[in-house]
Amino acid sequence: MITLVIYDITDDIVRNKIAKTCKRFGLSRIQKSAFLGDINSSRRKELISKLRRILGKNRGNIQIFVLCRADFALREVIGYEEFNENEEIVLV
């Protein structure tokens, strides 16, 4: 199943940990605060549990969505997705 993680976290350290965890689980960055990838249900649950632990009592919001193939096929992308080595968006 395709998994989408979007987050809104002001603390740099926490935010970076969230991004690293998403990457470690095989998700790809699609926006500054959004990751997407195809992972199975048990891995997704593991990821959710890790994200929950990382956020802990810190301020912020993380949302995890699951998309079936049919839904994913309807995705629309406007503009460009571009990131540099530091995983920040490069606005060329």
Added chain:
Amino acid sequence: MITLVIYDITDDIVRNKIAKTCKRFGLSRIQKSAFLGDINSSRRKELISKLRRILGKNRGNIQIFVLCRADFALREVIGYEEFNENEEIVLV
């Protein structure tokens, strides 16, 4: 169908226009740069067309996802969603 709009836009004016358009189409803010709501297919297409026009040649990325009920039921939310009158997240 449930529609999720996520965006990554640095220009304040463009970003605000995107947010206002999402609101006008009946979507609710769930994160600083994410809106969610139940709109039909033709309204979604109209929204996409408007968002495309607003972004125009400006830098940024907007992604629109469609979620069926079964997928949406798997959504996980970690942390709080809180916004003030100005639609910015209130971190209490």
